[in-house]
Amino acid sequence: MTLSSVFLYVLAGVLLFGMGTSAVFFCAHWLRKILAVNLAGSGLFLVLVALSRRPGAAAADPVPSALVLTGIVVAVSATAVALALYCRLAAFEQERITDESHG
């Protein structure tokens, strides 16, 4: 019974991961790409957490949770950097538009 629920989580995680990674390449808009990377990351974390329930073991393995925590910290900071870059890019675009309308 537990095995099948683990399988369900892993399957969902793999699906999310696949959707995310393919969307990074196929979506044109930067914001969608940034969201897609986050989606892929969440899928991967879901797989990791699901794998922490080892067959036959009484309690869940704590190491994957620690890994996921580290992964989330990395994902949050990388997303922050990506959004900052996106804002800078939008500012450049704004400058270009105002320059064109004045010139």
Added chain:
Amino acid sequence: MPEAHATTWLVVPIAAPLMLSLAAFVLGGRWCARLGMAAVMIVVVSTCFITWNIWHRGPQTYPLGAWPAPLGIALYADGLSCALLGMSAVVGAFVSTYSLEYFPWPLGSDDEYRCGAVQFWPLWLLLWSALNALFLSRDVFNLYVTLELLTLASLGLVVIADTRLAVEAALRYLLAALVGSLLFLAGVALLYGEHGMLDIDSLAVEQAELLVGQASSRPAAESDGAMAQDERRTKSEPTAARLIPLVMIALGLMLKSALFPFHFWLPPAHGSAPAPVSALLSGLVVKGSFYILLRLWLDLFPAEVTRPVAMLPAVLGSAAIVWGSLQALAAERLKMLVAYSTVAQLGYLFLVFGLARPEVSSTAGFAESAWSAGVLFALSHALAKAALFLAAGTILHEAGHDRVRDLSGVSRRMPITFFAIGVAGVSLMGLPPSGAFVAKWLLLKASLSAGHAALAVVIVGGGLLAAGYLFRVLVAAFPGDGATTPGGEETRPIPLRPMRLKELTTLVLALASLLLGLAAAPVIELIEIGSPWSSAVVEEP
């Protein structure tokens, strides 16, 4: 007791730049460059000590916090780590010295980078710390963390050039790198799911045991004759499930080291960053992910790396050599030319995976020599490419442009820089006595003896193509006597500039790359200390 002290040195090249990076960020101003040069001295000295220790005592392990390996996270250095650590120390030291003049403090009259020094030093020291940690880590999850640190630090460095082009390139670089590290992490997660551990040594043992277990349990019910046959089949054809972690890890790291066709993010990012940053990214950072793949390839997946699997990186590498060189031939700007040259030269590194296969190691020493040659090539390329990017940066700064077509007027003002381009060019083309010459020679010998004539053609052809794009630069810079520049500029005497620190460091880097070939024998001996081949030969029945 001295033995215990010796391994403690492994902490220094990671901790010192990290501490000084934080200090430089807090203190700011003129302290940035001072703390940066202090880090240079500490990293160079500690790398010398580590090299000495490995040379005399063999591979070194340092358990952090005295926790033993399966639970704790160990630092480990063998010849491979040590060679790349040395590369990071040498290139880092020279690029730092160059940056003293490139990012001046107090600001010069031409404030191209308004607060360049304050932004550059903390990020560069963080990058250095992450890179050294990557070369010394013995834990696959720690490798993931260092990869991400490397990405975030290099990203900050790229956007010091606060232009639209640089920011867009940085965003593309970040997304590609994030997907790459997620794929790597997925592979790590699958390995953990199978074995429940992250330490490379323990994982290697588990992976090997799995192989033996498969080989002995499967044929138990069958006859003796079929047993030997089946054992061979299990060894050469691992199940698809066991290939998945390898594929994930390899794909992620190929994306991060910009192997063709995943190179799309590299030329804009490396071409639009400030010159010292381009030198660090092209010389050092891309070697980080190559190192991880090289390390895990044979340590963790000796059974999965069969002929078809191993030939894929080699084929992509060959395509990279051709495609990168053609793009470099067509590039209009010097920095883009150098960036595409990086795409081409990285292709050579991936030929190693096709040539250094475990199953051919018993026939001759060629697989091993191809493996060492790949590492030697990485060292030589780091020195030469850093020199080329630094030279391109000096030209861009002095002349205000880096159009290859209009270099003739510039070359007379900066003879030393153009001499350095020539010397680094000799190394990139793979002419003697450069380190790349020795490396290409060994790769050529390995590919011919393994029967891969096509790879041999690519190795030689790549050298010719490199000569093509580098001569394009030199011909544009030094037009013949008959040629005239528009406006009759050649009649006006141009005063020579006094030689500056920037030009000197560029020249020394280029010369180091050229002379690496003369020291190739001891360097290869160092690389092979504790290599997977030295143990594989003993275990072979």
